[in-house]
Structures are given as structure tokens and as C-alpha cells.
Amino acid sequence: MHTLTVPLPGSPPRAYDVILGPGARHTLPERLAALAPGARFLVVADATVAPLHADPLAAALAAAGLAVDVLTFPAGEANKTVTTWAALADAALALGVGRDACVVAVGGGVTGDVAGFLAATLHRGLPLVQVPTTLLAMVDAAIGGKTGVDAAAGKNLIGAFHHPALVVADPEVLATLPDEELRAGLAEAAKHGAIADAAHLRWLAGSSAGIMARDADTLLALIRRSVEIKVSFVAADPGEAGARAALNFGHTIGHALEAASGYSLRHGFAVAMGMVAEAEIGEALGVTAAGEARALAAALGRLGLPTAPPPGTDAEEILRRTRADKKARARAPRYALLARLGRTHGSGGDWTTAVPDEVVRTILLRSLSRAPDDATNT
Ligand SMILES: NC(=O)c1ccc[n+]([C@@H]2O[C@H](COP(=O)([O-])OP(=O)(O)OC[C@H]3O[C@@H](n4cnc5c(N)ncnc54)[C@H](O)[C@@H]3O)[C@@H](O)[C@H]2O)c1
Ligand SMILES: [Zn+2]
Numbered sequence: 001m002h003t004l005t006v007p008l009p010g011s012p013p014r015a016y017d018v019i020l021g022p023g024a025r026h027t028l029p030e031r032l033a034a035l036a037p038g039a040r041f042l043v044v045a046d047a048t049v050a051p052l053h054a055d056p057l058a059a060a061l062a063a064a065g066l067a068v069d070v071l072t073f074p075a076g077e078a079n080k081t082v083t084t085w086a087a088l089a090d091a092a093l094a095l096g097v098g099r100d101a102c103v104v105a106v107g108g109g110v111t112g113d114v115a116g117f118l119a120a121t122l123h124r125g126l127p128l129v130q131v132p133t134t135l136l137a138m139v140d141a142a143i144g145g146k147t148g149v150d151a152a153a154g155k156n157l158i159g160a161f162h163h164p165a166l167v168v169a170d171p172e173v174l175a176t177l178p179d180e181e182l183r184a185g186l187a188e189a190a191k192h193g194a195i196a197d198a199a200h201l202r203w204l205a206g207s208s209a210g211i212m213a214r215d216a217d218t219l220l221a222l223i224r225r226s227v228e229i230k231v232s233f234v235a236a237d238p239g240e241a242g243a244r245a246a247l248n249f250g251h252t253i254g255h256a257l258e259a260a261s262g263y264s265l266r267h268g269f270a271v272a273m274g275m276v277a278e279a280e281i282g283e284a285l286g287v288t289a290a291g292e293a294r295a296l297a298a299a300l301g302r303l304g305l306p307t308a309p310p311p312g313t314d315a316e317e318i319l320r321r322t323r324a325d326k327k328a329r330a331r332a333p334r335y336a337l338l339a340r341l342g343r344t345h346g347s348g349g350d351w352t353t354a355v356p357d358e359v360v361r362t363i364l365l366r367s368l369s370r371a372p373d374d375a376t377n378t
Helices: 024-035 049-063 082-094 109-124 135-141 171-176 179-196 198-206 208-212 216-236 243-248 251-260 267-285 292-302 315-322 357-369
Strands: 002-008 014-020 040-046 067-073 101-107 128-132 146-151 154-161 166-169 338-340
Touching: 002 216, 014 024, 014 216, 024 049, 024 101, 024 128, 024 166, 040 049, 040 109, 049 067, 049 101, 049 171, 067 082, 082 109, 082 146, 101 109, 109 128, 109 135, 109 146, 109 154, 128 135, 135 171, 135 179, 135 216, 154 251, 171 216, 179 198, 179 208, 179 216, 179 243, 179 267, 179 292, 198 208, 198 216, 198 292, 208 216, 216 243, 251 267, 251 315, 267 292, 267 338, 267 357, 315 357
Parallel strands: 014 166, 040 067, 040 101, 101 128, 128 166
Antiparallel strands: 002 014, 146 154
């Protein structure tokens, strides 16, 4: 079992642990009892994950003498909404959940974000424990304290910073995860390599077969290094005032593609497409070293990830949607760009770059005019 500690700002200094290892979920009853003695545990899961992983956890908690309720909502990004948040909040209040409750999010990034926002808002803030069940949530979404829901105007536009009190990631639960969801999680792991560790990105690309075969050692090594990178960015900048913006690499275009698809495009796939486009944007601006976009696309291709926007994508719609991005200032979208693979562009207080619409338009039109596989056949 590995423990990584994420420091939080403020005084006295606080921190939370990320526990990672096969079988880690079986330590939850003991850990939760120690974390919040006397609490009522509110386990939140989507309807797919509930019978697989949330109900067994709730049974284990109950067997350990803890008070527990399970709340569910329909699976999928299309349900990461204020409507779902309100329904969960009403259900929790109808159960009589008070300020002594602790929210336990069991699921992928959608569950972590919605349940996290529930914890941030219910009774003005309840403790939160993240139990990620997708690769994407283990390497990324469960750590860092960003919670929230999507709005009609765009992704993640309603939310709050609410740091978890504990994260428990057990790779064994990935046994039930569909292949395409596992693959989608690789996009965020590749992002961590692209922004901070080119060798990790190369290792990932070369380990594709072992990862997809769910080799336990390979998965553990992947998650561990990726979590280390995420933790290093979060620890340096918990409120995303500066350097943490690097974690948004690929996300300005990625979020726009995801929203434009009506959320039928998986977040991880949209991020993979977005990273290649944003590496090309960086090259066009002269801030990213020449050839890096092609190398990144080749690595993502080896992981079976898409590297160009879906055919039929409307470049003007994508441009319009990037203006609603959280990083936009005065409606001018800002991008987290690379200097090269393994290193972000930026310094001091400025880690994002304004990009003229014309540059984005040119890159989008160019990648749309390429055959879908061109970017990876290099
Ligand atoms: N808060 C953050 O810092 C952060 C970071 C990255 C991504 N995100 C968010 O995370 C979301 C994407 O997360 P995701 O890809 O995990 O999506 P998800 O939560 O929708 O999970 C994907 C699918 O897998 C199913 N599933 C989950 N675990 C399973 C398991 N063990 N076995 C079988 N099925 C399982 C779910 O029911 C769902 O259908 C996006 O909304 C994104 O914005 C947040
Ligand atoms: Zn993401």
C-alpha cells in the first residue's frame, strides 16, 4: 500500500492522504471510522457503479457498525448537472442527514465531481472521501479538490473547491471497468507525462498492451507515477492561482469538443484530441518546440486514443465554446501550453497564453481535413 500526502494551504497546516494499492478498499471501514467517528456516511454512486462497488462498501461499513445510506443517480456526463445535484441534496435532506454526515463518493470523475459538490454545499460543507473506480478518477479527478457540475453554457462552470479528507484508490475495482473507459483514463495519465515527465509518457505508450490486459503491476506503476505528478501540481498551487493551470493542457479545446458533442464524447477522448490540437497551437505560436505535436499524437495513438476532432466538427462552434472556458478572461480564451513534452510553457504568475482565434481556426481546420488516422501514422 502506498500513501501520498497532499498538503493544503492555511494554518495550522493541514493535509490529506491518497492511499493506493490492491485491496485498499477493504481498509475503508477502519479508515472511515477513524476519520469521522460517530458520523453518518452518505455513499454516493451512479446507478452502474452502485451494485458493483458502492453496495458492497456500504455493507462492509454497516457490518463494522457504521451508519450508512447509499444515494444513486443515473450514470454519465449528461447527468453531471444541477438537476442531479439538487435531487441528491433533497434525497439526503429527506433522510434527515445533518452536519454530522460524511460524503463518500464511489465512482468515476462524474460521481466525484457531483458528490464533491454535494459535500461542498450541503449544510455549507461536509467532509468528503473519494473512492475512485475509473482509471481517470484514480489518476486525476479524485485528487485536488475541484468539484462541480456542467451548465448549459459549458463544462464545470458551476462548482467549488472542496478538498477531500481522504482518497482511497484500489486498482482491483478496475476489473469491472469497460475497455473504452480504461483507455479514456489513459488520456489524463498521458497528460501528466506531457506536462511533467516525458519518460513517463514514453513508458505509457510502450506499456499499452500490459495496461489493456490489466496487468496488476503495470496498472499500479501507472497510477502511482500519475498520482505523484498530479499531487505535485496540486501541492504547489492548491487554489489554481498559477502553475496548476498546466493540468488544463488539452482541456480548452477538449471541453469545447465534449460540450459540442452533447457529452456523447468521453472526457478522456476529448482531452486526447484537445492535447494534440493545443500542442499544434503551441507550435504555431512558437512556444512549443517543433515536432512535439506529432510525437504526442504518436504516443496517444499507441494507447489507442483519438488524436483529431471527430469528422463533422464545426470549427466555429468550437471557437465559440472556448470563450466560455473557465480560464477565459474578458471572453478571450486562454490555453495551458507546452514548452516541449515533459515541460509546460509559462513562468511566474502567468501559466496560460491568449491565443488568437485565427490560429485556433487554422489548426482545427487543418486537423479536420486530415484523414482520421494521419496523426498517428507517423
Ligand atoms: N475534478 C477534477 O479535478 C477532474 C479531473 C479530471 C476529470 N474530471 C471529470 O471527470 C469526469 C470523467 O470521469 P470518468 O471518465 O471517470 O467518467 P464517469 O464517472 O462517467 O465514468 C465512466 C463510466 O464508467 C462507469 N464506471 C465507473 N467505474 C466503473 C467500474 N469500476 N466498473 C464498471 N463501470 C464503471 C460509470 O458508470 C460511467 O458509465 C468528467 O466530468 C471530467 O470533467 C474532473
Ligand atoms: Zn480532464
